[in-house]
Amino acid sequence: MIFTPAHFLRHVTMPTLREFTNAHSISKHMKIDWNEAAQTLPIKLNAAVEAVQASLSDGTRDADEITAIQQALDLWQDDLRRIHLLSNDLAINDFHNSSASDPEVLEAFATRAVQEQALWVFHSRPQLFRDVELRLAFQAKANGKSWKKHRIERGLTLTQEQTNLDAFSLGVADLFIKTGGGKSTHVEKSVCIFNGSIQLTIYVEGPITAQASFTKNKFKYVSTRIALETAIVYQPATGIVESIIRGGSKNHEAMLHLFGKHVLGREIRPEEIEKTRFKLNELRDGIELFDDISSLGVEKIRLRRAYFKPRSKKGVVIRIEATAEPGHDDAVELARKTLHFDHLFETEYDIAGVCMLVYMKALEGKKPKQFSFDVYTTGLSTIKNLSVKNQHIANEILASLNVSDAEESSD
Secondary structure, three states, rough: OOOOOOOOOHHOOOOOHHHHHHHHHHHHHHOOEEEEOOOHHHHHHHHHHHHHHHHOOOOOOOHHHHHHHHHHHHHHHHHHHHHHHHHOOHHHHHHHOOOOOHHHHHHHHOOOOHHHHHHHHHHOOOOHHHHHHHHHHHHHHOOOOOOOOOOOOOOOOOOOOOOHHHHHHHHHOOOOOHHHOOOOHHHHEOOOOOOOOOEEEEEEEOOOEEEEEOOEEEEEEEEEEEEEEEEEEEEEOEEEEEEEEOOOOOHHHHHHHHHHHHHHHOOOOOEEOOOOOHHHHHHOOOOOOOOHHHOOOEEEEEEEEEEEOOOOOOOOEEEOOOOOOOOOOOOOHHHHHOOHHHHHHHHEEEEEEEEEEEEEEEOOOOOOOEEEEEEOOOEEEEHHHHHHHHHHHHHHHHHHOOOHHHHHHOO
């Protein structure tokens, strides 16, 4: 869904709407009667913001006012967009897990809907909001081609000295110089309370890029340096360290060396943890669970999509897509009924990737829920983009299908 502030604010009620607006820099540039009927306040608020926007060109503002108002309007749009992106179950679960010992947060959550919870956290707990924002950004890139996982010693302490963190980020920036990167850097540190992981996110000045832009209703290209984002996460309890950086294995090795030198203050010997390769050919004869997972609340599992790759160099990759209806054939069943080969299907094609659709049992008085995730033979998956609860269910399903080993899926 395309984000717009007007649509988002329709889902926000008092008092959260008033709290957020009064805490925002835009509030001093507009007037709104908070005694209006609660159901009309979002509409009135959007109209007030549009009036502020219109005032920039009515000739009543001086240059300093125009600059301040434009900055506030830009922040209003960008802040609401960021909140919109964190108005989902994954972010809300992270907010709850990170605030289990904060009674004020728990009290605020008890009376607020999902969008309102994210909005409240943004202005009342800005560091918590940023920590969750950074963690979810990292998770979205985990298992990708720029991600690697290593194991080092457990229980190591990260430096608190900003000079050391700056030296680390400058060292990372040097890795991008050959591809046009600059020397400017910025580093952010965030801690996950419920699992103790520590994340360092480094922004490096990227190569000069021309961006299409509108300024005062005029179209032009603006030369800028986009920030290249890279990050590293260390879990002291397990010794697991995950890194995301462009440039292949050499850059991962260099980044880990810099991490040990400047952040840990010692030399480390990382041991790479190979990605789990999923055995998707186990699914060619259909979904057959080898363990009882009914206790997880799973009603049914289907393959929404399946990708078939020829074993020989000749041939094409075939994608089969099924409907989401639980009673219809899934992707593999459709493939077996509609695809015909000169030789056996099992020996000619391998399943290279699938999208699994999981139907959950309906709770009393509520509609049944479902979720899906993608899995590839290379070890890539979208499981980390699920909620913590659904991540566990997905890993248990893969282990029960013999697609992955139980001990690997829980890592």
